[in-house]
Amino acid sequence: MAFNKKLITGMTFAASMTVLAACGGGEEGSNGESGEAADGITIFQSKVEISEQLEAAAAAYTEETGVDVEVIGTTGDDYAQQLQIRLNNGTGPSIFSVENAQVAQRLESYMYDLSNEAIVENIAPDMELALDDKVVGIPYGVEGFGIVYNKEMVDPEDIADMDSFVSTLEGFNAEGINGFGLSSEAYFLIGHISNYPFSVQENPVEFMEQLTNGEVSLTDTPEFGEFGEAMEAIRANTPTPLSTTYDTQVGDFASGKTAMIHQGNWASGMLDEFEVDFEVGMAPFPLAGNDQLAVGVGSNWAVNSDKDQAEIDGALEFLDWLHTSETGQQFIVKDFGFIPAMTNIEAGDLDPLSQAVLEASNSGETIPWSHNYYPANVIPNDFTPAAESFFVDDSMTGDQLVEQLESAWQNAAK
Helix, strand or coil: CCCHHHHHCCCCCCCCCCCCCCCCCCCCCCCCCCCCCEEEEEEEEHHHHHHHHHHHHHHHHHHHHEEEEEEEEECCCCCCHHHHHHHHHCCCCEEEECCCCHHHHCCCEEEECCCHHHHHHHCCCCCEEEEEEEEEEEECCCCEEEEECCCCCCCCCHCCCHHHHHHHHHHHHHCCCCCCCCCCHHHHHHHHHCHHHHHCCCCCHHHHHHCCCCCCCHHHHHHHHHHHHHHHHHHHCCCCHHHHHHHHHHHHCCCCCEEHHHHHHHHEEEEEEECHHHHHHECCCCCCCCCCEEEECCEEEEEEECCCHHHHHHHHHHHHHHHHHHHHHHHHHHHCCCCCCCCCCCCCCCCCCHHHHHHHHHCEEEEECHHHHHCHHHHHHHHHHHHHHHHHHCCHHHHHHHHHHHHHHHHHHH
């Protein structure tokens, strides 16, 4: 099945789930349309950090409507396995969370078609979870990453294209300043930054499918050649990231030791702890002329099509309340702490990085999170060792790094 560009949402999910044996589904639910109101609904979701807040939202909904909402607990790590068991044995929840389109494809027979629901119209551009032309998931919220910079040290005009970005790095290096920081953890070393040469392709998912099938090569794709050159410039002009943890990366930026880091809006919490006394901005990584932030969705609400229509309707009514009522929206923004993925929700007072992500998302001026479609575990198991070798061995060229990434992709995709 080919996916279109709108599908690129959520964080990387290890493709360990087997194809579920589906029992039907469809617009009326597997047990037919009951025409009766649901006595209650159940919710099973993967973000343990909002479990208590979601229970509070469920209680508020029950108080307002009289409909019982049970939030089923999970430890998080085994969410996928627990969900699979529940769906297979017929005890699946009314509402469940799905990380991205790869997972949604495996669960397709359980994914209720939300395309005609009114709340879908409010989803920010390209942030819906879809299979082909069918919307099957409502995004929790959006997140984004790019170049986080100190406005006292960096003018965004000086990093608007790759030549000026490299020149800026060289200038900082000549002054003895770290111009740009990565860190040693897999996603902060190579996972996120490797998105760019994929995401600037005309159709990233199709390109990745062609790569898997051997129809295209990274070494023959100009954007990957430029990516290799950019990585060479980063290695030549900044301290090695291999001895830098996430905490050190963000801490050095907060103290003014580093002018720019490659990070996401999630770094704002730590920056607040450091009580940063300068203005912070987020700029696009300018590979191949890119002028947009990478914005995606961590998880999505889905409705179980294997339920009877009364329970499906009950699930839809809860999701509508959560995203359209004043009470529900307050839970999303204040209690869950999400950057809204819905254009009808006012975000309130956001930190500068989250505000930049929100504005990009609402405008539709974003590039996708292509790492959602990488082969399972290729970032920690294969891309990271290649990047570590690159930063250890100064004789290794950017082209050779790209060659290793392509070999790793092919090995992981087998």
